[in-house]
Amino acid sequence: MDSGLIRRVCSFVFTALILAFAAAPAEARYASIVIDVKTGKVLHATNADTPNYPASLTKMMTLYMIFEAMDDGRLTLQRELPVSRVAAGRSPSKLGLRRGRKISVADIIGALVTKSANDAATVAAEALGGTERKFARLMTAKARALGMTRTNFRNASGLPHRSQQSTARDMATLGAALRNDYPQYYHYFSLASYRYKGRKYRNHNKLLTRYEGVDGIKTGYIRASGYNLVASVSRGGRRLIGVVFGGRSARWRDRHMMRLFNSGYAALEESGVVVFAKAEPWPPVPKRKPIRIVAQSEWSIQVGTFRRYATAHLAINRAARAVPSLLRIPISIQRDNGDRGEVFHARLKGLSEKRAKRSCRSLRRRKINCVAIPTDESTGQGSR
Numbered sequence: 001m002d003s004g005l006i007r008r009v010c011s012f013v014f015t016a017l018i019l020a021f022a023a024a025p026a027e028a029r030y031a032s033i034v035i036d037v038k039t040g041k042v043l044h045a046t047n048a049d050t051p052n053y054p055a056s057l058t059k060m061m062t063l064y065m066i067f068e069a070m071d072d073g074r075l076t077l078q079r080e081l082p083v084s085r086v087a088a089g090r091s092p093s094k095l096g097l098r099r100g101r102k103i104s105v106a107d108i109i110g111a112l113v114t115k116s117a118n119d120a121a122t123v124a125a126e127a128l129g130g131t132e133r134k135f136a137r138l139m140t141a142k143a144r145a146l147g148m149t150r151t152n153f154r155n156a157s158g159l160p161h162r163s164q165q166s167t168a169r170d171m172a173t174l175g176a177a178l179r180n181d182y183p184q185y186y187h188y189f190s191l192a193s194y195r196y197k198g199r200k201y202r203n204h205n206k207l208l209t210r211y212e213g214v215d216g217i218k219t220g221y222i223r224a225s226g227y228n229l230v231a232s233v234s235r236g237g238r239r240l241i242g243v244v245f246g247g248r249s250a251r252w253r254d255r256h257m258m259r260l261f262n263s264g265y266a267a268l269e270e271s272g273v274v275v276f277a278k279a280e281p282w283p284p285v286p287k288r289k290p291i292r293i294v295a296q297s298e299w300s301i302q303v304g305t306f307r308r309y310a311t312a313h314l315a316i317n318r319a320a321r322a323v324p325s326l327l328r329i330p331i332s333i334q335r336d337n338g339d340r341g342e343v344f345h346a347r348l349k350g351l352s353e354k355r356a357k358r359s360c361r362s363l364r365r366r367k368i369n370c371v372a373i374p375t376d377e378s379t380g381q382g383s384r
Contacts, residue, residue, distance in 0.1 A: 030226075030246040032256075033168040034264040037176050037232075037239040039349065040331040043264040049150060051165040052245040055220030056093075056116045057228050058158035058166075060174050061139045063112055066105065066124055067182040068142075074128070077106040086132065087122035091159060094119040095196060109185075110194035115201035116219070118157040125156035132156055143170070146177050146310045147317050160222050168243040173313070175217050175230045175241045180309030180335065180344070189216025189232075206250070207231050211258050217241075219250070227253040233261055240264050299356035300332070300347040303363070303370045309333060312346040320348065322366045323359055 031047035042048075069075040080102035088099040095111055097103060097119045103111075108124050111117040122132055129135025132155055139153040148170035154161040179186050192209070193202045204219040213233040220228035227247030233240050242260050247253025303319045306312040312333045320326045326348055334345040351359065356372040363370045 030244075031168040032242070032244045032260060033172050034240055034242045034260050035172050035176070036264070036268065037179070037241055038332070038334070040333060043240070043267050044260055045169070047245075048169040049167050050245075051150060051167060052228075053160070053164065053222060053225035054151075054158055054166040054171065055222040055225040055228050056158040057171055057218055057220040057230055058139075058153060058156065058164065059112045059116060059121055059220075060171070060178060060218050060230065061143065061153060062121050062124055062156045063109065063188075064174065064178055064182070065128055065135075065139060065142065066109060067178075067185045069128055070105070070185070071182065075105050077104065077109075079105050081105065081108065081123050081127045083119070083123055084126055087119050087126065090118040090122050090157065093117060097123065107196055109188050110191060111196060111201065113188050113191050113218070114194040114203045115196075116204060118159060121155075121157040143174070145314065146173055147313050148173050158220055158222070160224060168245055171230050171243045172241050175232055175243070177310050177313070178217065179232060179239070179241075180333070186216065189218070204250075205229070205231070206254055207233075207257060210254065211261065221250070229253050229257055231257050231261075235265060238265070238268060298349065298374070299351045299353045300349045300373055301326075301351065301356050301360050301363070301370050302345055302347045302373055303368060304346050305336075306344050306346065307342075309335075309344050312344040316346040316348065319346075319363055319368050319370065322368055323362045326359055 029047065029050055029052055031050050031052055032044065033042060033046075033048040034044040035042055066075060070077070081104070083097045083099055083101045083103060085099045088097055093116050095115060095117045103120065103123060108120045111120040125132040125135035129138050136153045136155055139156070140151070143151040143153065148166070151166040151170045152163055154164040158164070178189075190208060191203055193200050195201070205214075205216070207214040207229075211233065213235040214231055215234065216232045217230045225245065227250050229242075229244045229247070231242050233242075240261060242257050242264070244253050244257050244260070247256065301319070304312065304315050306315065316331045316333065320329065320331065329348045330350050332345075332347045332349045334347065336343050336345060348359075353372070360370045360372045
């Protein structure tokens, strides 16, 4: 073959590969999930385990790490953190922090929730991790501890990075952990706006005012991800967490989330689990006849009682993976106020008495402590 022809063919192939790789990251993929927080039941899922770019949903984990540091005394709301050259140079969205100045932890939280400020995220990352890269490794380790097996972080803000990916299911897990592990700080996600240095920043989460019962959590957008949202809503004593990745626009994403929540509550109502005593979904769900609940003899497997939701979540998933036949059994992480304060019971629910006891024996053979109990028992004595 002519050497000139070979060079032209090679040049064509090389150019095609470059174009293919350059175009790939710009493709936003749709994914969504809705879970019932009380039972862990998935009410809706589409591409829930497909890797996607989380964009500013990343800041949910940054806030989790801040809350953890506040909880163990490493940070306080009043503490002033220094602004580095790296933090000041972050791309928008940002507060416009200047190198050498300081910003309080309280202002960082407010700015992350409302403005979604990338420079504030880097300040927090450097304070807790030394560098943002080291902090991202801590974020990823925390994700694994929470059961987020398909999530990797490379920065604290969600700015574009090819390797920073997560899934709808993992983000729902993080949303539930924020609510359950740090209820004393969760109210920050309901901030409609935050004022810093004389400027008022409005929360990008419009569902706070457009869908009754929504009290958080976070929006996100980069071109490669599309419009993302994790939202939490509570009605009739039942909390749902929904996640949407890859929305075509902010308005489309918000309306789609409202439809998913409507469908989720409708599914619960049809199953007789919840009755809307004080509030109706908006837009309204068509009225249905009251459903009679028939008591059934169901048993649960309790694998432990824990101080933190995340630890309970990890324990119940470990148990289910140890006995594959339990993977399809609904999990339940039940909050209870015991003699020593708030605790979480980790359970697998909806089993017959025979199967619960048989499965528990299988777990014990695998060195996992458990106890079989009737589902209607409100407390348990499972081993920690």
